[in-house]
Amino acid sequence: MGSDDYSRVVLNIQWSCNSPTCVLCAFAVQIKMKLFRFFSPATFYPLAGRLTPWFAALAAATLLIGLYWGFFETPNRLGGTNPQKEYYRIIFIHVPAAWMSMWLYLVMAVYSAVGLVFNTRLSFMLARAAAPTGALFTFLALWTGALWGHPSWGTWWDWDPRLTSELILFFLYIGYLALHSAIDDPRRADRASALLAIVGLVMVPVIFWSVNCPDPNKCAALHQRSSMANMEPNILWSMLIMTFGLWMYSFVTIFMRVRNIILIREADTTWVKELVAREQ
Amino acid sequence: MWRVFFCILGRDLRLALRRRTDLLTTLFFFVIVVSLFPLGVGAEWQTLRILGPGVVWVAALLASMLALERLFAADHEDGTLEQLMLTPQPLPILVLAKVAAHWLLTGLPLVMVAPLIALQYHLPEASRITMMLSLLVGTPILSLIGAIGAALTLGLRGGGILLSLLILPLYIPVLVYGAGAVTVSAIDGADALPYFSLLGALLLLALIFSPLAAAAALRISLE
Numbered sequence: 001m002g003s004d005d006y007s008r009v010v011l012n013i014q015w016s017c018n019s020p021t022c023v024l025c026a027f028a029v030q031i032k033m034k035l036f037r038f039f040s041p042a043t044f045y046p047l048a049g050r051l052t053p054w055f056a057a058l059a060a061a062t063l064l065i066g067l068y069w070g071f072f073e074t075p076n077r078l079g080g081t082n083p084q085k086e087y088y089r090i091i092f093i094h095v096p097a098a099w100m101s102m103w104l105y106l107v108m109a110v111y112s113a114v115g116l117v118f119n120t121r122l123s124f125m126l127a128r129a130a131a132p133t134g135a136l137f138t139f140l141a142l143w144t145g146a147l148w149g150h151p152s153w154g155t156w157w158d159w160d161p162r163l164t165s166e167l168i169l170f171f172l173y174i175g176y177l178a179l180h181s182a183i184d185d186p187r188r189a190d191r192a193s194a195l196l197a198i199v200g201l202v203m204v205p206v207i208f209w210s211v212n213c214p215d216p217n218k219c220a221a222l223h224q225r226s227s228m229a230n231m232e233p234n235i236l237w238s239m240l241i242m243t244f245g246l247w248m249y250s251f252v253t254i255f256m257r258v259r260n261i262i263l264i265r266e267a268d269t270t271w272v273k274e275l276v277a278r279e280q
Numbered sequence: 281m282w283r284v285f286f287c288i289l290g291r292d293l294r295l296a297l298r299r300r301t302d303l304l305t306t307l308f309f310f311v312i313v314v315s316l317f318p319l320g321v322g323a324e325w326q327t328l329r330i331l332g333p334g335v336v337w338v339a340a341l342l343a344s345m346l347a348l349e350r351l352f353a354a355d356h357e358d359g360t361l362e363q364l365m366l367t368p369q370p371l372p373i374l375v376l377a378k379v380a381a382h383w384l385l386t387g388l389p390l391v392m393v394a395p396l397i398a399l400q401y402h403l404p405e406a407s408r409i410t411m412m413l414s415l416l417v418g419t420p421i422l423s424l425i426g427a428i429g430a431a432l433t434l435g436l437r438g439g440g441i442l443l444s445l446l447i448l449p450l451y452i453p454v455l456v457y458g459a460g461a462v463t464v465s466a467i468d469g470a471d472a473l474p475y476f477s478l479l480g481a482l483l484l485l486a487l488i489f490s491p492l493a494a495a496a497a498l499r500i501s502l503e
Contacts, residue, residue, distance in 0.1 A: 188501065
């Protein structure tokens with residue numbers, strides 16, 4: 001870490017109210033001193049580079065196990081009140097993708113908030129790096145949902161609350177990416193899209209509630225009944241393994257993307273120049 | 281503090297009233313979009329009654345969004361906005377004043393013209409009043425949420441299209457409950473009050489939080 005980064009961190013601390021009696025400030029300063037080593041792009045770049053192969057191996061292994069288990073070791077129809085034939089197996093991709101799409105939006109918004117509060121550049125970069133993977137999972141969930149809906153419901157698309165919510169989540173991702181790429185100045189792009197992500201996170205419950213419950217007169221039961229409880233443990237386990245695999249896959253793509261972002265943003269610093277000289 | 285609020289409000293209204301065509305374009309955009317639908321889907325009374333509430337609300341969403349681009353743009357171009365941000369007054373209050381002026385100039389005309397639109401769609405008497413009321417509660421929410429997007433996209437190339445990408449998904453709750461209230465009001469014995477409670481709750485939340493978020497967005501855009 002260069003002295004430049006250090007002085008920036010110290011300067012950032014003074015941004016807060018900085019009163020000696022303020023518990024929040026003291027807490028923020030302490031967290032920052034503990035973590036600021038990893039908040040520095042120059043430290044995080046090699047760390048992410050070292051971790052990526054491990055996450056990649058873990059992702060490949062769990063995805064292979066999960067797919068094998070899901071496709072060959074589970075019953076060939078889903079029981080319950082609405083028996084489904086072989087096509088139910090799409091849930092091994094569909095449900096984990098839908099879960100990851102929501103999780104990554106949360107990750108993105110939290111990194112954005114951390115970036116705005118602590119003024120750490122790396123958090124913005126991680127938020128930006130998470131967005132394309134999240135958008136990809138949202139699209140995958142919608143697409144596999146359509147493939148499942150055709151044999152099961154007899155239609156590719158229906159204005160079911162979950163489908164609509166997922167579609168709106170996709171729009172939110174697209175809006176974030178569009179705003180980020182429309183602004184040339186990286187600092188403004190980071191901060192503006194971070195604010196958008198947080199506004200989106202605040203609005204998401206309201207939007208989803210309105211989609212779930214368009215008629216407040218008969219909206220006694222807000223929850224869609226979850227079918228998790230009467231699912232066979234065999235099926236549930238392979239779904240959870242797939243979710244873990246996709247989560248590890250997200251680590252791989254996000255780390256690879258954030259490394260690229262760091263190199264582009266820090267192109268005129270000494271450590272990047274040294275790195276490039278070494279590589280050539 | 282409120283003196284500043286009324287000062288900005290008066291200034292924005294006066295400036296806008298000196299260039300009235302800008303105001304009328306939003307209004308006529310709304311009227312034209314709404315009038316196109318019967319030409320596209322056919323002028324059956326039954327169809328129009330079903331489509332009416334949704335079409336009017338979607339048109340209101342689009343009209344309010346198109347007008348948003350101008351919310352901060354003129355002040356940004358001539359440097360007034362930067363001067364406003366340098367004043368010791370709280371920025372959220374200034375933003376709230378600008379949004380209020382903007383709503384009076386673009387939202388209120390839509391509310392006024394709503395009963396005429398309702399006639400075009402053969403909506404019953406009760407629905408005409410409900411449509412006006414729901415627009416009266418709903419369009420300020422659109423202006424308030426939209427202000428955040430307008431502040432974020434300030435001075436960007438192709439800001440208008442970008443603004444629609446950012447803001448339209450956030451408008452969905454207002455659309456659902458605004459159009460829902462009008463649809464329900466056409467049914468005998470149905471109660472539209474829950475819709476208005478929800479719209480009112482959204483309006484209060486937007487009044488509190490969106491000036492703060494829009495002020496933060498302005499600071500990001502102009503730092």
